Amino acid sequence: MGWPAARPGKLLIIGDQGFGDCIQFGRYIPWAAMLAPQPIIACSGELLPLLSQLPHIGKVVTRWDDAGDYDAYIPLSGLPRLAGTTTENIPPSGYLAAKPALVEEWRARLDRLAPKGKKRIALVWAGRPTHKNDKKRSLKLSQFAPLFARDDVVILTVQKGDQIAQAGGYFGRAPLVNLGPEIEDFLDTMAILQHVDRLVTIDTSVAHIAGASNVPTSIVLPYAPDWRWLLHREDTPWYPNMRLYRQRVPFQWDDVIARVAADL
Known part of the structure; x- marks a missing residue:
């Protein structure tokens, strides 16, 4: 370019x-x-x-x-x-950065809320219901059960919207801290992600925030994904910090989530 x-x-x-x-x-x-x-x-x-x-x-x-x-x-x-974009000349990620004051504010909050000695895994499981492909990309919180069965992680939900209500019915071995009600905007989300070991997410805006700010990310994708994720690869030229987990059978998420949990 x-x-x-x-x-x-x-x-x-x-x-x-x-x-x-x-x-x-x-x-x-x-x-x-x-x-x-x-x-x-x-x-x-x-x-x-x-x-x-x-x-x-x-x-x-x-x-x-x-x-x-x-x-x-x-x-x-x-x-x-x-710009004549190809998979070989995409401008690098890392072009967005969290505000230092917010990073420090969330550092203090998470040190109080999250159990010590566990990997911090941020989680987003659902997107906007009005999105034309939402039925293909969104899950229920309970479908991430293989992740919740691990005793070496703490789940930090950065989910927004009505779907955060699902956190009230959470059951799992891993502690869960529901941050959704405290997140005011994308800047809060980006600051929180500076304090996690990994984000696990569906294909939604939070995935792009993590990608643009170089946060390690696992993204779960439907069998027929959006064009930007290409096909037949576990990485993406758009975000080198991201690993792709694709459905092998349409609408079947069990194997996808099991692979994400095993690879943490």
Whole structure:
């Protein structure tokens, strides 16, 4: 991927897809800024504290009225194509970082809440029910039973949304600390992940937060996954810190979760 010479004109980059897509493709914004300096980023408010970390941005807005004048626009998901992306030239991960003050705040909380001497495993088991492929990607908390049977781990749930209620019915050998109600935004999630040994997650935005901030991650994928995860491989060029666990039979998760638990 080349770094083009700057040209005059103001560019508006629109966060056109879901949270995970915007986090994944945010790595291309500095590249676009070399072509059109100080671009304007339009995105959901939840993404503002993440994308505003990226260098060479003019401003990040959450309302069209705040975008001001611009000469051209492009969806954020269109940048990889313009950059000539292949599996060999994807910009590296590590382009997002947790805020030091939040990292220290969560360090103190987790030292109080999590039992000492156990591996800290963060867990996300469900995504937004409105996602078009949610039935294929989301699980129930109870389906992670092989993970809960281990006595050398503590489970830290970073699940958000209505599905965190499932934590109330948890039963397992591993202690479980439900952090979901205390997480206010993506910055909290990223800070928590700095204190875990590994994240275990479905294909959702938290996976991309972990990938973009170099947190070791195990992601469980349906038999027919989203395009970004490719096929027939356990790694991904998008996030070197991530290991992929794929269904071998459609809608069958038992073997997937057993492999994740065995490999911790």
